Amino acid sequence: MAAPEDPRRRRVGLLYDERMCRHATPDGEIHPENPDRIRAIWQKLESEGIPQRCIVLSAKEAEDKYIASVHTQRHVKLIKNISSKKFNSRRLRIASNFNSIYFNKGSSEAASLAAGSLIEVSEKVAKGDLDSAIAIVRPPGHHAEPDEAMGFCLFNNVAIAANFLLNERPELGIRKMLIVDWDVHHGNGTQNMFYKDPRVLFFSVHRSACVTTTRNLVESVPPDTGWFAPAAYRTSFRYFRRKYSIIMFDFGSFYPARDDGSYCMIGEGPGAGYNINVPWEQGQCGDADYMAVWDHVLLPVAESYNPDIIMISAGFDAAVDDPLGGCCITPYGYSLMLKKLMGFAQGKIVMALEGGYNLKSIANSVLACAKVLLEEKPLVGSIEAQPLESTWRVIQEVCHELKTFWPALSVELPQKLLVSCRRPCSIELNLSSSSESTVENDEGASTTLCATNFVDIIEPLSKLNIDEDNHWKAVAPDHIPTKQSSVVLSEECPNAQALMPDKNVDGCTPWRSVLSETEVWYGSYGSNMWNPEFLCYIKGGKVRCLSYGQVEGMNEPCPGSRDKSSPKDVIWKTVPHRLFFARSLTCRWGKGGVAFLHPESNKNDKAYMCMYRITLEQFNDVLLQENSLHQENGRSQGAGTPLLVLSDIGVAAENKSLPLEALKAGCYSNILYLGEEDNLPILTMTCSCSEIDQFRSGELPVSGPSNGYMNTLVRGLVEGKQITREEAIAYINDAATREL
Numbered sequence: 162m163a164a165p166e167d168p169r170r171r172r173v174g175l176l177y178d179e180r181m182c183r184h185a186t187p188d189g190e191i192h193p194e195n196p197d198r199i200r201a202i203w204q205k206l207e208s209e210g211i212p213q214r215c216i217v218l219s220a221k222e223a224e225d226k227y228i229a230s231v232h233t234q235r236h237v238k239l240i241k242n243i244s245s246k247k248f249n250s251r252r253l254r255i256a257s258n259f260n261s262i263y264f265n266k267g268s269s270e271a272a273s274l275a276a277g278s279l280i281e282v283s284e285k286v287a288k289g290d291l292d293s294a295i296a297i298v299r300p301p302g303h304h305a306e307p308d309e310a311m312g313f314c315l316f317n318n319v320a321i322a323a324n325f326l327l328n329e330r331p332e333l334g335i336r337k338m339l340i341v342d343w344d345v346h347h348g349n350g351t352q353n354m355f356y357k358d359p360r361v362l363f364f365s366v367h368r369s370a371c372v373t374t375t376r377n378l379v380e381s382v383p384p385d386t387g388w389f390a391p392a393a394y395r396t397s398f399r400y401f402r403r404k405y406s407i408i409m410f411d412f413g414s415f416y417p418a419r420d421d422g423s424y425c426m427i428g429e430g431p432g433a434g435y436n437i438n439v440p441w442e443q444g445q446c447g448d449a450d451y452m453a454v455w456d457h458v459l460l461p462v463a464e465s466y467n468p469d470i471i472m473i474s475a476g477f478d479a480a481v482d483d484p485l486g487g488c489c490i491t492p493y494g495y496s497l498m499l500k501k502l503m504g505f506a507q508g509k510i511v512m513a514l515e516g517g518y519n520l521k522s523i524a525n526s527v528l529a530c531a532k533v534l535l536e537e538k539p540l541v542g543s544i545e546a547q548p549l550e551s552t553w554r555v556i557q558e559v560c561h562e563l564k565t566f567w568p569a570l571s572v573e574l575p576q577k578l579l580v581s582c583r584r585p586c587s588i589e590l591n592l593s594s595s596s597e598s599t600v601e602n603d604e605g606a607s608t609t610l611c612a613t614n615f616v617d618i619i620e621p622l623s624k625l626n627i628d629e630d631n632h633w634k635a636v637a638p639d640h641i642p643t644k645q646s647s648v649v650l651s652e653e654c655p656n657a658q659a660l661m662p663d664k665n666v667d668g669c670t671p672w673r674s675v676l677s678e679t680e681v682w683y684g685s686y687g688s689n690m691w692n693p694e695f696l697c698y699i700k701g702g703k704v705r706c707l708s709y710g711q712v713e714g715m716n717e718p719c720p721g722s723r724d725k726s727s728p729k730d731v732i733w734k735t736v737p738h739r740l741f742f743a744r745s746l747t748c749r750w751g752k753g754g755v756a757f758l759h760p761e762s763n764k765n766d767k768a769y770m771c772m773y774r775i776t777l778e779q780f781n782d783v784l785l786q787e788n789s790l791h792q793e794n795g796r797s798q799g800a801g802t803p804l805l806v807l808s809d810i811g812v813a814a815e816n817k818s819l820p821l822e823a824l825k826a827g828c829y830s831n832i833l834y835l836g837e838e839d840n841l842p843i844l845t846m847t848c849s850c851s852e853i854d855q856f857r858s859g860e861l862p863v864s865g866p867s868n869g870y871m872n873t874l875v876r877g878l879v880e881g882k883q884i885t886r887e888e889a890i891a892y893i894n895d896a897a898t899r900e901l
């Protein structure tokens with residue numbers, strides 16, 4: 162609490178309150194978002210004597226009316242009351258209705274304190290009582306939507322404070338604010354709350370959830386390597402992987418797995434141009450990538466916008482060694498990102514903790530930021546790597562999207578950068594370490610190096626010279642992709658490994674390695690048309706966590722495939738088959754029918770199909786999961802013989818369909834051969850021909866899709882850019898109502 166004697170000394174507010182540690186999992190279950198996070202940060206700052214150099218504040222609960230400025234009354238009431246006794250019996254069930262949320266007896270208070278803390282420090286910074294502030298709060302806030310808690314977030318702390326300054330304290334002169342969200346996840350809640358508001362420029366850099374069609378980027382496999390010739394094919398597969406692993410391996414979903422983190426989301430109405438998303442196409446982004454985005458996007462825009470205050474949704478889950486993020490920002494990187502923002506808004510900066518799950522990484526990163534705000538010593542450190550090739554591509558897309566609003570973004574990036582190389586990344590190192598592992602941070606060691614001028618330090622970044630020799634050198638295509646995806650996986654479905662067949666077989670069983678050399682198109686015509694949905698069968702995951710339209714009973718986790726690498730390509734096609742809905746209850750979708758394709762073709766019918774290029778090994782794993790056999794039957798099934806081998810494809814090709822005896826208990830026991838694309842067979846799974854008769858006779862029920870299922874189908878079709886929403890609805894309705 163020491164009052165600063167030196168009048169030039171920066172007045173930095175530091176807020177921490179032990180009461181926010183009372184929000185914890187109800188049953189003591191391990192969770193990344195746990196009380197130790199803020200304790201670890203506080204202890205680190207104390208051990209470095211930081212609190213003594215700051216103005217230490219404690220938390221106040223936010224008043225309901227301020228929270229209700231961005232949340233619905235219903236949501237405020239729920240979160241405020243969820244910890245009370247009368248919710249004891251319902252708390253667990255209510256939490257399970259939200260995506261990635263838990264509640265206990267301390268949650269209501271902690272949530273109000275976190276929001277109140279942000280109001281408190283923001284007001285003081287806006288007034289000028291403080292130059293800047295760090296609020297070490299939890300639960301985090303940026304995922305919280307007006308009427309929904311999600312992603313470990315209950316109230317949207319930053320949005321509440323931003324709204325407070327703009328609407329409740331106009332006399333403080335805050336008319337324009339910049340919110341920088343550098344948490345590794347998209348700040349969907351904050352974006353939403355100010356989407357039409359030009360007074361808030363929202364900038365988020367995050368890993369992307371959006372699954373883009375890579376077809377235009379990916380060459381097709383060279384001709385005359387037929388799918389039936391695995392040996393010949395191998396060469397092209399290797400070649401393909403080497404060439405394209407970069408753009409493919411992160412292909413898939415990253416929380417929150419929605420499409421609103423896209424750079425196309427630029428704001429609406431008067432807010433158009435005031436929403437900027439920078440979605441990374443892959444993990445591994447680090448200091449150099451963030452600096453590139455700062456230099457080429459954020460800073461030029463901030464310069465023109467000239468905000469009155471900057472709020473940072475400062476998650477530290479893009480930090481090196483974070484168990485969820487997969488990126489690698491060092492404490493020095495964070496300090497640079499922050500330092501570069503201090504040139505705006507007269508240095509009025511409010512930092513709010515969001516995510517960040519490696520205790521050591523977050524403690525060291527916050528420490529580095531605190532030192533920057535205190536401005537006591539010049540920054541010290543260096544950035545070794547160069548931005549990834551994909552970073553320049555993303556920057557280019559973002560600039561293209563926004564240059565009409567921000568002329569400063571019109572400058573062409575040097576062509577050289579766009580065809581640049583990628584750098585080596587210590588990804589293996591990062592992934593093998595958990596939060597318990599020792600992290601040698603360079604904070605202490607590097608203080609011996611001393612730069613006198615800030616410009617000296619950032620200079621090397623602008624010179625990021627491209628080493629032509631480095632081209633593709635660091636790709637390491639054979640192991641990066643799978644390792645990278647397994648990080649995401651373990652978060653999505655911690656039990657995935659346990660559910661996997663073959664779990665204790667070290668290395669690949671022979672059939673797996675053979676079938677992994679062949680690729681097929683898996684044609685999906687149901688919920689799997691929506692990419693994140695299909696990726697559950699590859700990466701693993703709780704289906705319901707990823708989807709919006711949550712459906713009752715849809716809580717069966719998918720173990721994913723043994724080979725978790727993403728589909729190599731996605732394309733759409735229509736096929737002359739009848740789509741229909743049948744069965745009235747499934748464990749995965751609850752009430753309502755599921756999609757089937759009539760096994761026989763009919764030239765008057767047309768069904769949309771989203772085709773994923775995967776290996777035959779993966780197809781086998783998908784087949785098991787789609788038939789829900791991985792649990793009851795998985796061990797013997799998976800470990801023993803595959804359901805579908807190369808010669809079966811030949812049989813299917815001849816007869817157009819192939820019923821699989823081993824799957825006859827499942828819904829989709831019949832393999833259809835739908836032709837070829839790029840010399841690869843197109844396969845799908847549906848019911849058997851005899852079941853068609855049973856559906857017709859009423860022996861087996863025919864039933865339209867439930868609302869949730871319908872939503873997923875429409876989403877898949879619309880996001881696949883095949884048809885409009887209206888057309889999609891009409892298409893599904895027609896399939897659901899026309900007589901079989």
Ligand code: Q9C
Pocket residue numbers: 261301302303304312313314344346416476478515516517652653702703706707
């Ligand atoms: N399918 C923040 O960092 N992941 N939130 C759950 C379940 C949730 C992260 C995955 C990640 C939330 C503030």
Ligand code: ZN
Pocket residue numbers: 344345346476478515516517
């Ligand atoms: Zn996060």
